[in-house]
Amino acid sequence: MLLKRLAMEVLLLAIAKSKRLAVVARLAALREQQQLIRLQQSQAALKQNQHSLDRLISYKDDYAAGVASGEKGVAVNDLQNFSRFMNDLSYATELQQQQLDRADDTCQQDNARWSQLHARQRRLEELVEVRRRDELHREAISADRENDDRWNALHQTLKAR
DSSP: HHHHHHHHHHHHHSHHHHHHHHHHHHHHHHHHHHHHHHHHHHHHHHHHHHHHHHHHHHHHHHHHHHHHGGGGGGOOOHHHHHHHHHHHHHHHHHHHHHHHHHHHHHHHHHHHHHHHHHHHHHHHHHHHHHHHHHHHHHHHHHHHHHOOOOHHHHHHHHHOO
């Protein structure tokens, strides 16, 4: 077990830091995409709840206007039924408004979470890029040193002849 763990640590050390960070950045990108899907779903639910509320309000207004326009010949019993029906519509509208408020809260939370994940993912991508540039720069310096060493060795060999 310990030997296996040490082998993994040696393997991880052999992998360039930029590549290790790239894996973390890819995981962050996947999390961001999942959260974006959740955000889109909550936005769709918010839109649907708003549409349902608008339909209820429109129906209530249309029904009230229709009854009001024919009110002169309406019996007392019909007015009581109308009153109960309007109360039921008002209650349904209140419930729908509560659902809309909850959907709006969920949407705002999902948006805030996505914003956080998006910012984190972008920072990780920038960090990966910085590490890659650093590694390339170190590799170039190392290659220059090797070339200088070869040149100096060749120069020394030619001098010694």
